[in-house]
Amino acid sequence: MKFLTYTLAIFFVSCLLLTSCAKRGYITGGLADTLPPVVLKCIPENFSTNFDAKEIKITFDEYIKLNKINQNLIISPPFDTQPEIIPAGSATKTVTIKLLDSLKANTTYSFNFGQSIADNNEGNVLTDFKYIFSTGSYIDSLKVQGSIKESYNFKKDNFISVMLxxxxxxxxxTVYKEKPIYITNTLDSLTTFSIENVKEGSYYLVAMKDRNNNNKFEAKTEKIGFYATPIQLPNDSLRELVLFKEEKLPNAVKPSMVSQNKWLVPFEGDYKNLKIEALANNEPIDIRFSKIQEKDSLHIFVPKVAYDSIQFNFKNGDYEKSYVNKSRKLKEIDSLSISFNKSGGIDFTDKIELLTTTPVSTFDKTKMNLIDKDSVQIPFNIINDELNLKMFIDFEKLENQRYSFEMLPGAIIDFYNKSNDSLSTSFQTEAYTKYGNLTISLGNTSQFPLIIELLDEKGKIIIFKSIEENIPIEFPYLKPNKYFVRIIVDENKNGKFDTGNYLKKIQPEKVYLFEKPIDVRANWEVNETLVIPN
Structure with missing residues (x-):
């Protein structure tokens, strides 16, 4: 009996121990795979010479996938007919490249896969794997290195092609019609470049934002940067290329009639130096034109006279173009209307902005009135921006003040001799302590004149000033915000940034971008020293 009791006791204790040890667990699968794929073999071998194969096979140690192969793969020298890459989308251990174009004699070819090769499970990238071969007896080993700089904008372009x-x-x-003999690409993040496996010789160096991937420059849509003189290899010097967008050449498309007194003209190029003449039934007529905001187009306003045909003559420098158009009977839909761009709060650096629907011919300040909250007359200036159908009322503003602006009938007369109705609005300023003041001092500069632009976080120019000598630049009454500074060396003293021109071999004006934000807070006095690089 004692033995039975002892046996049962041991049995129950064992069950309790087993139960306590049987805790719930999870299968972890081991450590995560963080290693990129490994190339096991290449057929023909990588860095082969006297290459004459029509097909290349690259085998990896695991299944891989090719990501954005058309964007990432850089082949130098480029082919006229791109090779076929198999498989294009599915996972595989072997990538096959079928060469569909003939190979040049005694030339080193490089296939740089960039960021396109990744393992199928974890997405680990095999960065910048290169397959290189030569149709000659040796592999060319010289290189050209340098950096890409944006000429004007803070935002940098990616995938910049750099060519020899x-x-x-x-x-x-050549850059418009022919492909380069060597090419590389900055891909999605770099501002530096390296063109490798280049043979000894003399080359011209060009960079471009090749939007349609045809390795040719299209000035209307693409940016370009160029090194002015040929470079001789071997040479270890670093080159800097400044990428810029050319100003569009003047080009007017045939006008179309949109109302009885207005024509629409698609137009590219410089508006400010554009001259337009019009002949109605072969007789000169007076016209006005304005730019359509944020579009490459303009409106031409014509008199309300009857005519069978009208001829428009466009002239801008050496550019001349004429169009003859038949008149149609349409409703007159354009008459003078005036509106304010804003009301309520106004900042100390703001101007009152009036928008008109037709060009303004004359204005009468005696029929305009600006007063403060105590009904004191405030002096003001008027700027008529006919090209953009805008008028600006500028005046000195004081803190915690309310201003009222009124226009009596006849204050503005438009191109059609129509005048405005009564119009009024009011604005309120805040206390000076709601704003901050910024003073910028420049170090290490002897280049003048300079244009100092202050931009907000969205890249919008808030205010700019020009200086002829090295003096502190004051920007008072700024809204609390983070600001960025762009400095332009105004070489031709025309008060604006001038871009480059490839055919004329003109580089853009020098621009210095200060990417560190300047924090301006309410009731702060901020003093910032900016050192211009050598």
Missing amino acids: YDATTFNDS
Whole structure:
């Protein structure tokens, strides 16, 4: 009996121990895979010479996938007919490249896969794997290195193509018509470049934002940067290329009639130096034109006279173009209307902005009235921006003040001799302590004149000032915000940034971008010293 009791006791204790040890657990699967794929073999071998194969096979140690292969793969020298990459989308251990174009003799070819090769499970990227071969007896090993700089904008472009052209056959039209003999790409994040496996020789160096991936420059839509003189290899010097967008050349498209007194003209190029003449039934008529905001188009306003045909003559520098148009009977829909761009609060740096629907011919300040909250007359200036159908009322503003602006009938007369109705609005300023003041001092500069632009976080120019000598630049009464500074060396003293021109071999004006934000807070006095790089 004692033995039975002892046995049962041991049994129950064992069950309790087993139960306590049987805790719930989870299968972890081991450590996460963080290693990129490994190339096991290449057929023909990587860095082969006397290459004459039509197909290349690259085998990896695990299943891989190709991501954005058309964007990432850089082949130098580029082919006229792109090779076929198999498989294009599915997972595989072997990538096959079928060469569909003939190979040049005694030339080193490089296939840089960029960020396109990743393992199928974890997405670990094999960065910048290169397959290189030569159709000659040796692999070329020289390189050209440098950096890409944006000419004006803070936002930098990615995927910039950097190209080398044979200097012995290069001319002004080469970048428009022919592909380079060597090429690389900055891909999605770099501002530096390295063109490798280049043979000894003399080359022209060009960079471009090649939007349609045809390795040719299209000035209307693409940016370009160029090194002015040929470079001789071997040479270890670093080159800087400044990327810029050319100003569009003047080009007017045939006008279309949109109302009885207005025509629409798609137009590219410089508006400010544009001259337009019009002939109605072969007789000159007086016209006005304005730019359509945020569009490459303009409106031409014509008199309300009867005519069978009208001829428009466009002239801008060397550019001349004429169009003859038949008149149609349409409703007159354009008459003078005036509105204010804002009301309520106004900042100390703001102007009152009036928007008109037709061009203003004359204005009479005696029929305009600006007073403060105590009915004291406030002096003001008027700027008529006919090109943009805007008028600006500028005046000195004081803190905690309310201003009322009134226009009596006849204050504004438009192109059609129509006048405004009575119009009024009011604005309120806040206390000076709601704003901050910024003073900028410049170090290490002897270049003048300079244009100092202050931008907000969205890249909008808030205010700018020009200086002829090295003096502190004051920006009072700024809204609390983070600001960025852009400094332009105004080489031709025209008060604005001038971009480059490839055919004329003109580089853009020098621009210094200060990417560190300046924090301006309410009731702060901020003093910032900016050192211009050598």
